[in-house]
Amino acid sequence: MDTGCIIQARMGSTRLPGKVLMLLDKKHTTLDYVINQLKHSKLLGKIIIATTNFEEDDVIADFARNNDIEYFRGESDDVLDRYYHCAEKFSLNTIVRITSDEPFVDPTIVDQVIINFQKLGCDYASNNLISTFPAGFDVEVFSIQTLERTWRDAKLPSEREHVTPFMKKNKDIFKQFNLKNSQNIPITRLTLDREGDLSILRAVTSKISERPILFKNIFELFKQEPNLLELCDNTDPLEGYKKSLKEDEKYLRG
Incomplete structure (x- = not known):
């Protein structure tokens, strides 16, 4: 079973443009962290960056080439289309979806979701159907057949932009x-x-020396230094998705 992780990444973030290439320590960007965390997965065969065809995202393609990471370029707003054609190009049977704003995505959680996906014969598996993890640790796994049907049948703007709502x-x-x-x-x-x-x-990157940085390490850090919680912004993690639901209303009104 050819399992690959597709990381969606672009420079044109609405709230924080260029965030994927911002430094989290003296040498490593957000995207560096995402990729280095995922390299510790025991079950991922490929790691691919899926970015857009926009000129501003040439730097992401350059980043991929300079770091020997495979990449794909496609639609900007229709991220579902980007995922589908990326999975097709790299002949993936099982796709792991990760976003590029999750620098501490935990490879052990990734592997747990993949194992259950395979063992139970699922079409879709994740750790956010019912959210018990903070946003930033989200992992979604689905088959190429699930992705293809979603790509074919999903119509709403929110379903195209956020890739998996139709599956859920x-x-x-x-x-x-x-x-x-x-x-x-x-x-x-x-x-x-x-x-x-x-x-x-x-x-977090300065206080935890172990690599990869695991969810349990962060949990222990917050227990030992609860004052760090004051730095956390608990803005609704679904803010972007809720915004796209308003686009659905316009779409349905025709």
Whole structure:
């Protein structure tokens, strides 16, 4: 089974342009962290960056080439289309979806979701069908057949931009699994969405020396230094998705 991770990345973030190439320590960018974390997965065969055809994203293609990472360029707003054609190009049977604003994506969680996806014969598996992890640790796994049907049948702007809502909503079509978190961590997200997020992300990279940085390491850090929680911005992690739902309303009105 050819399992590959597709990381969606672009420079044109609405809230924080260029965030994927911002430094989280003296040498490593957000995208460096995402990729280096994923390299510790025992089950990923390929890691691919999927960016857009826009000229501003040439730097992401350059980053991929300079770091010997495979990459694909496609649609900007229709991220579902980008994923589908990327998966086709690299002949992936199983796709792991990761976003480029998750510098601490945990490879052990990635592998747990993949294992359950395979063992249970799922069409779609994740750890965010019911959110028990903070945003920033999201992992989604689906088959090429699931992706192809979603690409063909999903129509709403939110379904095209956010890739997997159609899969999540259609439980009667797609066999699903959700990985639950047993550790209660008092934050809603640990992602790079706004400039203010850099403080907590840089604090984590400086205070945890182990690599990869695992969810359990961050959990222990917050237990030992609860004052760090003051740096966390608990803005609704679904803010972007809720914004795209308004586009759905316009679409449905015709």
